[in-house]
Amino acid sequence: MHTCPVFDWEAAWHAALYGPSGFFARGEKPSAHFRTSPLVGPELAVALVELLSRVDAALGFPPVVDFVDVGAGGGELAFAVRSLATGSLAARLRVTAVELGPPVELPGVRWTSAVPECVGLLVGHEWLDSIPCPVVTGPSSDPWITRWWPSLADGAQAEVGAPRDAAWAAAVASVRGAALAVDYGHLVSSRRFTLTGYRAGRQVPVVFDGSCDITAHVALDACAAAAGGDRVLVSQRDALAALGLTGTVSGSGWEWLESAARAGRIAELRDPAGLGSFGWLLHGNGIPVSSLLPPLPPWCPDPASFPEL
Numbered sequence: 151m152h153t154c155p156v157f158d159w160e161a162a163w164h165a166a167l168y169g170p171s172g173f174f175a176r177g178e179k180p181s182a183h184f185r186t187s188p189l190v191g192p193e194l195a196v197a198l199v200e201l202l203s204r205v206d207a208a209l210g211f212p213p214v215v216d217f218v219d220v221g222a223g224g225g226e227l228a229f230a231v232r233s234l235a236t237g238s239l240a241a242r243l244r245v246t247a248v249e250l251g252p253p254v255e256l257p258g259v260r261w262t263s264a265v266p267e268c269v270g271l272l273v274g275h276e277w278l279d280s281i282p283c284p285v286v287t288g289p290s291s292d293p294w295i296t297r298w299w300p301s302l303a304d305g306a307q308a309e310v311g312a313p314r315d316a317a318w319a320a321a322v323a324s325v326r327g328a329a330l331a332v333d334y335g336h337l338v339s340s341r342r343f344t345l346t347g348y349r350a351g352r353q354v355p356v357v358f359d360g361s362c363d364i365t366a367h368v369a370l371d372a373c374a375a376a377a378g379g380d381r382v383l384v385s386q387r388d389a390l391a392a393l394g395l396t397g398t399v400s401g402s403g404w405e406w407l408e409s410a411a412r413a414g415r416i417a418e419l420r421d422p423a424g425l426g427s428f429g430w431l432l433h434g435n436g437i438p439v440s441s442l443l444p445p446l447p448p449w450c451p452d453p454a455s456f457p458e459l
């Protein structure tokens with residue numbers, strides 16, 4: 151009897167991104183293929199320096215305070231945080247970019263390929279969506295699907311988020327201070343199959359030949375539970391406002407022009423139908439999350455406003 155070999159989605163996805171000639175492994179950077187919040191301008195970094203300052207204060211101003219950017223891509227966020235920090239924070243700040251692809255020479259940023267132990271703030275900005283997953287077809291007895299995707303219909307496909315849960319739990323455990331995952335995603339109440347490709351600014355069909363980025367939305371509720379502890383899951387729109395990022399236009403002449411451009415960038419980062427709908431999953435490890443953000447509404451991604459599909 152002839153039986154078809156089972157296609158190993160996770161292995162194919164991994165090879166396509168991180169194998170010897172994989173998309174990210176060979177040095178492709180997001181800026182050539184898609185727009186992420188760090189590429190909009192320095193405003194996300196402004197908000198994260200504010201968050202880092204709150205972490206620093208909650209930790210009692212340690213001699214060295216880390217900003218660790220996991221899945222750093224071209225290092226834009228790490229470099230912006232390094233450049234924007236001032237005063238005592240800047241003097242004690244150590245910025246690390248964690249990246250599987252080749253490093254980029256940037257002043258004040260050290261590069262590594264493994265998440266280090268750290269004291270301060272660890273950020274995974276659009277990191278978890280790039281972690282390959284198995285794909286199953288319903289009905290499935292996979293324990294992750296049973297727990298986190300109970301609505302999976304017969305014949306429908308689903309990404310199994312277990313590798314992302316494990317990666318996030320390990321990252322949160324590696325930091326004393328706070329860990330923040332920022333990503334597009336869904337909740338148990340709004341799951342859907344989202345595996346897709348990106349190349350040169352366009353969404354493209356998934357091919358596992360290393361020619362495109364391959365991504366899928368993140369089950370952030372599952373990641374939150376896997377890492378455990380004190381945490382909140384809120385929208386980027388609300389979190390940025392709570393960190394002081396609300397653009398207003400003021401002044402005259404050139405100053406007015408600059409404030410209008412800045413307000414436009416903040417509006418893009420907070421757009422509820424775009425980047426503002428991203429989830430911010432913030433864990434405190436040794437410090438309370440309530441010392442970092444005020445109470446905010448829980449993240450409630452609207453499937454109709456998913457920015458990428």
Ligand SMILES: C[S@@+](CC[C@H](N)C(=O)[O-])C[C@H]1O[C@@H](n2cnc3c(N)ncnc32)[C@H](O)[C@@H]1O
Pocket residue numbers: 174175180186187188189220221222223224248249250251263274275276277280281
């Ligand atoms: C979608 S890009 C995001 C880049 C950047 N954070 C941004 O938002 O512009 C994801 C990046 O994560 C990196 N990556 C994925 N898994 C990783 C891991 N386990 N360790 C380090 N980097 C990883 C990829 O190589 C890729 O550069």
